[in-house]
Amino acid sequence: MGKKLLVLFMTILIVSCNDNKTQKTQDSSNEIESDETKDDTNTQVDNDSRSESNPSEADFAKVVQNFITCKKVATERNDCRNSITKIITKTYGLTEFSDPKLGYVIYDSIRPIVEKSKNWIQLGSINQETIDQALAHTNRGGLAIIIDTANTYGHVVMITPGETKKSGSWAMKLPNVLSLTNYKPEKSFYNKSLSYAMQKSEDLKIFLRQ
Structure with missing residues (x-):
């Protein structure tokens, strides 16, 4: 009788140990899955954050389309x-083209602002x-704009x-x-040659944001 009880006790103990191992294995698996899910979530947040701070070609294409629709x-x-000042301000995190009460300034106001600002170089x-200098500045992450100074409301x-790229009409x-x-x-x-936007003129001035 004593031997039977001992065998029964050992059997229960072995089964109990196996159940605990199985549960630990499942818990460990769940922890790994949870960590992987967490990593995926963090990666998604980082990607979204980069997307907002660095507008893509699709973002700029949308800006153009929204502007055309707005004008219609x-x-x-x-x-x-104020569409151009809005996209410049948001893309480069500027403050000079926006006012807390009045909003973004119209494009006519860009020239007097950059001419007086110490943050801008003409x-x-x-x-x-000068074109090569401006493009090099842009490729380094800087902002370069061209203003038609022939009129106060120049493009x-x-x-x-x-x-x-070589332009036949500009010979440069x-x-x-x-x-x-x-x-x-x-x-x-967006992303077409300057020659499609402006005619060659001495009145076109280049400004760089420092």
Whole structure:
């Protein structure tokens, strides 16, 4: 009788140990899965954060389309005229083109602001040397814009990263730009040559944000 009880006791003990091992294995597996899920979540958050701080080509294409749509339904002269300052401000984290109460300034105000600001450098009129300097600045993550100073409301474009390409009409290599054209919004574009946005002129000035 004593031997039977001893055998029964040993059997129960072995079964109990196996159950505990199985449970520990499952718990360990669950912990790994939980950690992997956590890593995936963190990776997603990081990717989303990078996407917001570094607009993609699709983001800029959307900016152009939204601008064209805005101008189609505009009823006032100043409607949508702050679109270029808005995208520049958001992309580069600037403060000079926005006001807490008034919002983003219209593009006409860009020139007087950059001419007076110590944060901006004027390279002067466009030639191959100044274009190359501006594009190099842009490719390093900086901001470079071109303003038509012939009028107080002259067109403003933003140079986009990349390489220069030969322009027959300008007889020099030009960068691509973001151009939101107020007088002909349907001609607005992103990442096409400067020659599509402006005619060659000594009145075109390049400005770099330090």
